[in-house]
Amino acid sequence: MTERAETIAAKVETFVRDIVIPYEKDGRRDHHGPADALVRELREKARAAGVLTPHVLPDGSHLTQRETAIVLRRSGLSPLGPLACNTAAPDEGNMYLLGKVASAEQRARFLDPLIAGVARSAFFMTEPAEDGGAGSDPSMMQTTCRRDGDHWVINGRKKFITGAEGGSVGIVMAKSDDGACMFLVDLPDPAIRTTRVIDTIDSSMPGGHAEIDIVDLRVPAHQMLGASGEGFKYAQIRLSPARLSHCMRWLGLAIRAHEIAADYANRRHAFGKPLVDHEGVGFMLADNLIDLQQSELMIDWCASVLDTGSLGTTESSMTKVAVSDALFRVADRCVQVMGGTGVSGDTIVEQAFREIRAFRIYDGPTEVHKWSLAKKIKRDWIAAQA
Template sequence: MTEAETIAERVESFVRGIVVPFERDPRRDHHGAPAPELTEDLRALAREHGVMTPHIRADGSHLSHRDTATVLIASGLSPLGPLAVNTASPDEGNMFLLGAIGSADIKARFLAPMLEGRVRSAFFMTEPSAEGGAGSDPSMMKTTCRKDGNHWVIEGRKRWITQAAQAGIGIVMAKADEGACMFVIDLPDPAVRIESVPNTIDNSLPGGHCTVALDGLRVPADQMLGAPGEGFRYAQVRLAPARLTHCMRWLGACLRAQEIATDYVCRREAFGKRLIDHEGVGFMLADNMIDLRQCGLMIDWCADALDRGDAAIVESSMTKVAVSEALMRVADRCVQVMGATGVSDETVVEQIFREVRAFRIYDGPSEVHRWSLAKKIRRDWDKANA
């Protein structure tokens, strides 16, 4: 058994045996997301069982992307699993980014407590669309930063900032004369004001997706990641792997939904036979088997590209589209074959359906990725026919 398989086996045992019973824990906020007390209890149990941040070794080195997939799929078997073992978004992507480009001081001050699962984080990039701010097109960024002595002062508004209301660390993108910049900050800060936390279809992550005002936020110059103007380059360091790890976690969730749906249709009878024996039902779960296997193959293919040292922008776009849409089909079929039970909170299937629907939008909706891929097709044709 490989290192990754051994870790994944421990993570799967922990998620199935310890985390799954907490899916009915009543400690939730108004939106149904896990309350801080529930998160801390889950993480204490993860430390006790030796599965905290399992894809990063004690010396700070990461498993390969291919091996990370093995572990993160196991962590995703419950919507609470990634939160419990510290493989959840946005923390996982933020840890990867700081590990890749952070200075020694930044790693000691900001990354270390994140690896220990004692601090959660937020990534401040998306802005309100009504104000013409950055969304799928980050070049539209309106948030500004200017040098003031040995600090930078940030002004602007951000929107859909996941778990900002409960984060202890933030990574903020802003625009200077030199171009995009990226900063790491301590939270809370009086200059970072939560304006609203709208209810959304998904609720697996604490703190929701916040609208945030940055009112004269002062950040020491040594907390800039890299140099002025390098922010978009560093965003790409984070975004391609982060798209892929989303796919890993939600593949795990949909494998669980398939298990639950399979158990249901193999026990339930109608019209004189078990539901699984009706082709209209059995064929849907057969199609799920195909989609789930194809998702795993796409994830492995993209992970291999990242492990070769490729930027994997194209591979991650293709994988994000293919996996998010396939998993949506899987979750939808699971709901359908379970009938009224599938849309109730009697099982976790209905939540997985909601979470996967949101997954088709965040980290770039399918349409944006297809548009980007179409541009590449045109560029490649123009180059070949010049």
């Protein structure tokens, strides 16, 4: 690991442990996530500490994926850490995509405010299943776009759009006669209408997850991201690193949950000795160490592949499956070790359990990634027979 990444990661960890964690009891939040006022206050503190958007360097370049991994893991030690440091989803993934695909004009208008931490963003891809729309299969996209002079007109419905409420920058996916397209839009826009913010198991993302109607949205042609019909290619540029970034952040929270559970097991006594001395408890904590270490190794391996310039779709699928399942086991054991306290709001363990459970679904549920891997196994077998 590079010295610059170690230095940045150490600063981020100190900031999250000393400044951010005390805010976990702050009441400025609702069922869907922290209020924007709380996020702004935390980001000002991050700016003062020199840890705002730490994965993007002053010249606009990004840390490598391996370097990013240790920085985002430290930011994830609190559910508020990624928000404070501006390493949270969906903004971090959207920054990465815009840095790779956007024009200089688009970067100045839409990317720079995200990097500065003064704007939030949303990625409009997923659609309602009841409409037969795109979920884990983006090829089912129902949202359309058509050229009208110097504009594109977009119509459709979207669902589970994280951060649309209160966001300033939107990336909207739609299909033209050429295929999938992406558009950069300013939010709010009267043509983009929130029909409801959905109640979900997780509660760490400002704005929650919204259901959206898009009715005759007119977007200037120069706000198309890249070229018409190339949207699926751009989605892969974004999604493979974004899956890995989720793994990085939630590894940090799982580490924190394990720390809390281990402390509880050493302090709490039952039947004449500390809980940790009972094999049923001690072995669960031992299994946590194994899962956490394996998750770290999987993340580092996948990051190394992405750093070669590969899209890393196979590697990111394997890592997303392995890490999300392993971290859920860790969170579940932490709850079990702590008993009634584990399911209460007295510690962050209960939220860690909820957040990591949701992680097993978004950015592709475990079963979809396994199906994709099975298809690769079949393709490789057919190729070997030729």
